[in-house]
């Protein structure tokens with residue numbers, strides 16, 4: 001379970017303060033598939049960075065399974081992230097010199113597991129995302145949709161209890177987007193992994209258990225519970 005209390009993030013640009021998060025409080029239950037939505041610049045990525053322990057908040061607290069992760073030092077935070085969290089970046093953030101399998105194995109290798117076990121886990125995960133035949137390819141040989149699936153396999157390889165994904169479908173067409181959303185839904189249901197995903201596409205809402213709307217660095221209370229769940233992707237109105 002994730003509990004966030006009065007979370008603040010202020011960026012300093014020269015001597016100008018940009019308040020990207022202005023006191024966000026929320027909780028996310030174990031096994032929820034939560035969407036984070038809101039206008040551009042509202043603080044969605046900033047929120048995900050703080051929750052994913054990629055950045056340090058300016059104020060407030062983040063508790064993950066009762067550990068106050070906002071109080072951990074750098075080493076403890078890195079270790080916590082490695083053991084419990086997966087993160088899918090919008091721009092994939094893959095290592096271009098490594099093969100598909102090596103990219104996915106990295107988080108397992110960093111946990112100190114035997115190499116054979118790491119590659120076996122990477123292979124299993126790549127098969128799950130439909131890339132079992134591309135293990136030895138370099139990432140630049142793959143399409144954008146395939147690269148995003150590699151980055152998802154990497155985020156999932158250690159079966160983290162929480163997966164964060166920042167607009168994982170932003171560069172994908174409808175078909176690839178649907179593949180990604182269905183993959184998240186499957187692991188969410190099968191493995192009870194908590195998934196927190198930023199999106200700006202209304203049709204993605206039908207996949208989420210709940211949506212947290214952000215506006216100007218705070219939760220948009222007026223939109224909580226007020227949104228319906230639109231149907232499938234564009235061009236699939238009858239489904």
Ligand SMILES: Nc1ncnc2c1ncn2[C@@H]1O[C@H](COP(=O)(O)OP(=O)(O)OP(=O)(O)O)[C@@H](O)[C@H]1O
Nearest residue numbers: 011012013018020039040041042043044045046047
């Ligand atoms: N590293 C940074 N330094 C200074 N300001 C930043 C930094 N990162 C984000 N901001 C500012 O914080 C605010 C929130 O940015 P954020 O990236 O979280 O928005 P977002 O909701 O993810 O937007 P988008 O939908 O366009 O991705 C914006 O005003 C942005 O300019």
Ligand SMILES: [Mg+2]
Nearest residue numbers: 044045046166
């Ligand atoms: Mg963003």
